[in-house]
Amino acid sequence: MTPKEIAAQYEAKVFDSPDAAKVAGFVLGESMAPRNVWNKASAASAIVLKLLDKKTSGEAEEIGLVIEPWSVTGCYKPQSAETPAA
Amino acid sequence: MAEDTKQPGSETPTTPDASTSDSSGTPPPSSIPDAGQLAGADAEKKAMVDQAKSRVAAVKEGLTPPEGAPKPPVKKKEEGPKPTDASSHPLVKKLKTKFGQAIGDASEFIGQLSINVASEAIVAICDFLRTDKETQFDYLSDLTCVHYPTRKEAPFDVVYNLYSIPKNERVRLKVQATEEGVDSVTGVWPAANWLEREVFDLFGVHFKGHPDLRRLLLPPDWQGYPLRKDYPLEFVENAWTEEHLPQMTEVQMEQVQQRRAYGLEILSVPQERVMREIFRGGKEVMTKDK
Numbered sequence: 001m002t003p004k005e006i007a008a009q010y011e012a013k014v015f016d017s018p019d020a021a022k023v024a025g026f027v028l029g030e031s032m033a034p035r036n037v038w039n040k041a042s043a044a045s046a047i048v049l050k051l052l053d054k055k056t057s058g059e060a061e062e063i064g065l066v067i068e069p070w071s072v073t074g075c076y077k078p079q080s081a082e083t084p085a086a
Numbered sequence: 087m088a089e090d091t092k093q094p095g096s097e098t099p100t101t102p103d104a105s106t107s108d109s110s111g112t113p114p115p116s117s118i119p120d121a122g123q124l125a126g127a128d129a130e131k132k133a134m135v136d137q138a139k140s141r142v143a144a145v146k147e148g149l150t151p152p153e154g155a156p157k158p159p160v161k162k163k164e165e166g167p168k169p170t171d172a173s174s175h176p177l178v179k180k181l182k183t184k185f186g187q188a189i190g191d192a193s194e195f196i197g198q199l200s201i202n203v204a205s206e207a208i209v210a211i212c213d214f215l216r217t218d219k220e221t222q223f224d225y226l227s228d229l230t231c232v233h234y235p236t237r238k239e240a241p242f243d244v245v246y247n248l249y250s251i252p253k254n255e256r257v258r259l260k261v262q263a264t265e266e267g268v269d270s271v272t273g274v275w276p277a278a279n280w281l282e283r284e285v286f287d288l289f290g291v292h293f294k295g296h297p298d299l300r301r302l303l304l305p306p307d308w309q310g311y312p313l314r315k316d317y318p319l320e321f322v323e324n325a326w327t328e329e330h331l332p333q334m335t336e337v338q339m340e341q342v343q344q345r346r347a348y349g350l351e352i353l354s355v356p357q358e359r360v361m362r363e364i365f366r367g368g369k370e371v372m373t374k375d376k
Contacts, residue, residue, distance in 0.1 A: 032318060032320065032322070034318070034319075034320045035320060038319065039318070039319045039320040042318050042319035042320065043318045043319070043320060045315060045316075045318075046315070046316045046317060046318040047318075049235050049315060049316035050316055052235075052236075056238075
């Protein structure tokens with residue numbers, strides 16, 4: 001599975017840049033720069049699964065992935081309505 | 087047929103007769119094929135070409151459907167075998183009569199029998215399968231685990247692959263487990279010792295009653311369980327690597343960053359070189375496993 005497919009499976013939003021995620025009110029989290037596509041998928045999966053825990057615990061309202069050519073970054077929208085400081 | 091097989095240059099060359107050649111040097115008419123001969127050869131060649139073309143056309147006609155005909159349906163890929171219910175399998179019936187509710191669903195896939203088993207009864211079931219004269223599963227072929235991160239109530243399946251040497255039969259037992267784990271089967275098969283340690287090392291599943299449950303492959307102070315789905319494939323710097331592995335120099339870091347920028351991180355040469363130097367030098371990088 002590609003990172004986009006993984007994001008779709010776990011209902012995570014996909015952004016193509018960190019700025020886009022910040023503008024949408026997401027807080028950037030863990031980031032990985034894998035060296036090949038298999039590792040990139042694995043990194044995306046690992047990040048999403050950790051974010052899912054945040055979502056189930058109620059800490060995050062929405063989760064997302066910033067997928068860039070050479071990196072994957074997790075992001076989430078905090079449960080409170082306040083937009084976090086960028 | 088003999089004429090057909092004759093090589094083009096094999097005819098005896100006709101020597102021009104001096105008496106017949108004129109002073110201008112023009113060859114005598116007998117040495118040049120006359121127009122009739124040429125026309126005959128061309129006609130023969132043309133006939134052969136036409137024949138070949140008609141053969142090709144006939145083949146094409148057979149392959150291509152006539153105009154307006156409906157297209158033939160696209161052949162679907164043949165679906166592979168699927169697991170079937172094996173509740174009527176003699177072994178499953180036998181276990182159900184003996185252990186009742188502890189035996190869950192059973193399925194068979196390409197001749198491989200898998201039985202879901204309650205975690206509380208795993209030791210008793212294993213012991214029974216080993217000692218019963220009809221089954222005699224005396225060899226624990228493998229003990230492994232699967233992580234299902236979305237199955238919150240029991241995210242792990244501990245899998246026991248058993249083999250009966252006297253009966254030449256195999257069976258797979260599956261137990262759903264949490265991190266707290268299941269009872270150890272080292273009392274049934276001593277071979278389970280290292281297999282359970284491996285599962286503990288890579289998945290973090292505990293085995294109650296194990297005589298020596300500690301990491302097997304990774305350093306004892308390693309953090310995390312690499313075969314879980316939430317553990318990335320790629321090497322990640324962590325507390326252990328920071329403590330035990332030498333840090334990269336600034337130049338090396340810059341090289342890595344440049345490689346990343348150009349998408350050449352695949353090679354990761356500096357890191358590998360550092361690792362090789364460590365192991366060539368025989369430097370002790372792991373704490374003693376005590």
